[in-house]
Amino acid sequence: MNQEPETRIHKNAIKAWTVNALLYGLFWFVPAGFYVSIAIGINSDSQAPWHEGVDWVLFASLFIIGLFLYLTIAFIFPKLRWKRWKYDVSDKEIDMLRGIIIKKRTLVPINRVQHVDTRQGPVYRKFELASVTISTAATTHEIPALDNETADELRNTISTLVRKVKSDV
Incomplete structure (x- = not known):
């Protein structure tokens, strides 16, 4: 196989890809968070069986996992992607x-x-x-x-x- 390419793309790619990931993530996480908060708010005053079974630890865990994935995609992946692009x-x-x-x-x-x-x-x-x-x-x-x-x-x-x-x- 031929020798691997040598030329790298510009270092500012990391910053640009980070900004893109943060912006695109907002389009996914903000509406989802808004929907969940409304769904919980609507059901909090009712006697719905769904509300009684809400496990707030599970909800908090899912939120933390989602936030971790969002930040990983925004801050870790662009650096890895830049290192690999030649x-x-x-x-x-x-x-x-x-x-x-x-x-x-x-x-x-x-x-x-x-x-x-x-x-x-x-x-x-x-x-x-x-x-x-x-x-x-x-x-x-x-x-x-x-x-x-x-x-x-x-x-x-x-x-x-x-x-x-x-x-x-």
């Missing part, structure tokens, strides 16, 4: 290595690339990052969290390599 671009292929638990390595032949884009959402914009998306006939691949200059250079380099390969055919 890529390289050569005249023949784009090599990407990623994965927290399961390593995934993708080799995209340059002659299969149809087009290359850069993309930047509000969180990436805040941290001056951009993603490079590489489209083939089968799927789209992404190299995330590159600084703006590197993303533009990489997009242009891949585009130039594709034009060169397709003009040789």
